[in-house]
Amino acid sequence: MESLTYLTLNLVFSAFVVALLARPLRRAFTSPSHLLLPLVGLLFLTLVFDSLIISLDIVRYTPEHILGLYAWRAPVEDFFYTIIALLLAGGLWHTFTSKPTKENHEINHST
Numbered sequence: 001m002e003s004l005t006y007l008t009l010n011l012v013f014s015a016f017v018v019a020l021l022a023r024p025l026r027r028a029f030t031s032p033s034h035l036l037l038p039l040v041g042l043l044f045l046t047l048v049f050d051s052l053i054i055s056l057d058i059v060r061y062t063p064e065h066i067l068g069l070y071a072w073r074a075p076v077e078d079f080f081y082t083i084i085a086l087l088l089a090g091g092l093w094h095t096f097t098s099k100p101t102k103e104n105h106e107i108n109h110s111t
Helices: 006-020 022-028 032-055 078-097 102-108
Strands: none
Touching (some): 006 022, 006 078, 022 078, 032 078
């Protein structure tokens, strides 16, 4: 049995997040700028700080668990966490802060 790679773990968790929050994600990110602006900023911060903690030898990656593709010093798999976190935060924020519509109210109280 092969060992689990970070890419496999990221793809499985990403699919789970997107499946779980598909509807709230569509509502949360109604414009491309709602997603792209925070994503660019967060990816930049990930690049800088992941590279820093790797350079300081705070974190090490087993070579057989990563693809071997890097952005500065950070393996590309690290950027999945940033993307997943943004999607999860946006989807959950919209889920728990959106006001119920009349249609949702009628569906929930029709029984």
